[in-house]
Amino acid sequence: MIDADYILSSLTKTFPNDFSESKIESDTKLTSYVEKDAIFNVCKHMLDNLECNHLSCECGVDYPDRNELEVVYHIASYEHPVVITLKVKLPRDDPEIESIVSVYWNANWYERETYELYGIMYKNHPDLKPLLLIDEMLGDWPLRKDYDGYPNKTSKNLV
């Protein structure tokens, strides 16, 4: 029976130095920070050995006071109900991380989206280009906290 305990012990055994601040919230919820260089191998290990075959979500979070960006992965499974939340810290001025598209196919669009909204660069991504925004807005990183286009300047006659 695979549960959060089992997954965490398996992960920490295989990657002894890469996990920190791990927290088991319940049988099915697990949160942990992962070192930035290890994330690709961690995902591969989870897919191959722990039946975590479903990338539920991948997103970015901005922490301007800590001068950090975080990439958050929610990895679930079609076989068991455990949801694993993995977080990776990146420096805000040079966010770069290994892409996991070759492990989870559907990470492709999530990474393109995170790239255009937060400016996180993915190494070895097959086709890193904007997905949702117009090309002119590339470089604004609208979901960062210091984006100055909010509220939209065009709403002049409403506010």
Add this chain to the structure above:
Amino acid sequence: MGEMIENVNFTTSSAISDFLKKTPAQDIINWGRKNSLWFLTQPMGCCGVEMISTGCSHYDTDRFGIIPRDSPRQADVIVISGYVTKKYLPALKLVWDQMPAPKWIICMGDCSISGGPFYESYSTVQNIDEIFPVDVFIPGCPPRPEALIQGFIELQKKIMAKKDIGTDY
């Protein structure tokens, strides 16, 4: 126009339309137009779903001659039913240009009127009426199908008033 020939009176299409505007013939044309307002099904948001329901079995706008069409080439009215984004605006303009005149435009829902709940978004466009010559505004979020039908009826009144002969006539 070719060269002048003796004893033959040439006319131009604008002369014909000027003539029509001044006579009751225009009333008949308008009557025809107002009873065949084919609209373009082009759902863009929540209001788009209401637009689809309006054209279907229950509300059945066919009885007013208001029929949903799939191609801009066959449509007289375009209903802007939802949020217009910066990315979609050029395509929408293209669709509008492809429609044959005379044509009308209805803004359905708060989003297309003023931005609605998304007026402060970084990606949407506000004040569509500065870009398109809008004929009827229907407020609501979303307007009920009855309101859309009312909007069409207002448009019909406008057409019958003889002053409104559609854009790009």
Add this chain to the structure above:
Amino acid sequence: MDTNIGPSEMLLHLGPQHAIQPGPYLLDLRLKGESVVDAELKMGYIHKGIEKILENKTYLQGITITDRICYLAAMSNNEVFCGCVERLVGIEPPERSQYIRVIMEELSRIQSHLLGLGEFSTDLGFITMFLYMIREREEVLNLIDTVTGSRITQTYLRFGGVREDFPEGYEQKTMLVLNDLKKKLDQHENLYDTDRIYRQRTVGVGTLTKEVATELGVAGPPLRATGVKFDVRKDDPYLVYDDLDFKVCTQKNGDIFARIKVRLDEIRESIYMIEQSFDQMPQGPLFPEGTPYGRRTPVMRVPPGEVFYRVEDPRGEMGMYMISDGSDTPYRVKIRGPVFPTMQALPPLILNTYIADVAAIAASMDGCTSEADR
């Protein structure tokens, strides 16, 4: 996509305005003769930046915005947002509210599936079915309207409960409509099953296998049509779904025909769930007693923390990741919609099919562009 075309090849833009689309998206196809050799999907035509807006609205205002993520499943979107806040605050709706939520969410699933089936049928040129389905949907929408006062954007859920109780005689009225719907569904299914042209266009077309579907991350009915028993209501139960008896509807073949069957079965299953909920529903308050949460929660602050909560949307697994920093607005909201991965899987799915089948396949996935774009 490479735009240099070889001999007997052609580039075709499907969209952003096209009759098969539930919302604007652009499907670039490269055709060789009649078959599709390359496809690329372009999104973002109705990207509204909901995540940014939610970060700048108070929690109560946020409910209104979540309605508009996917307008066919407003109830599940409310559920996922309110569920997140409830988990952060540490309250639980009383049992009556939970049953009311289940009933309303299942009603909303029924209307969403009906519209999905209808739109799919028009794209095959089966207009009769479209009109039938919309006729049925209006009845269900009436039921939702009676309670919530709105047809599609209901804003019905509140933190710790629901906005209104059912009016008098609602159960009888609902069951009348739903029993009628059951009978009509049988007729419609018969119509689907016996139509020769329909079968030719759907059986064995657009087939997804189990392995491919899980690899692509497809969710909801298209996934269950391949035989994967994945349903958040069963696997990671929320509300009172644990106490209800229902089965996860699956099919084996994974083609268009199977997807439609799954949707038809799910409508029946939802009706069954609603019947049970009415029977088991206790009397009681709508909001947890002794807490300030009510219909109009005043300015509320949510304790710092983070949560990832999943529900079963009509289109599959819907999740929300919410981070709170202790203020009255969320710090970060990430919406994980089921349609995002499903749309992503569309280009690989239509490779090497005929151009005539593209519309049928795209419609059978029941994409909601608004939710994929957010």
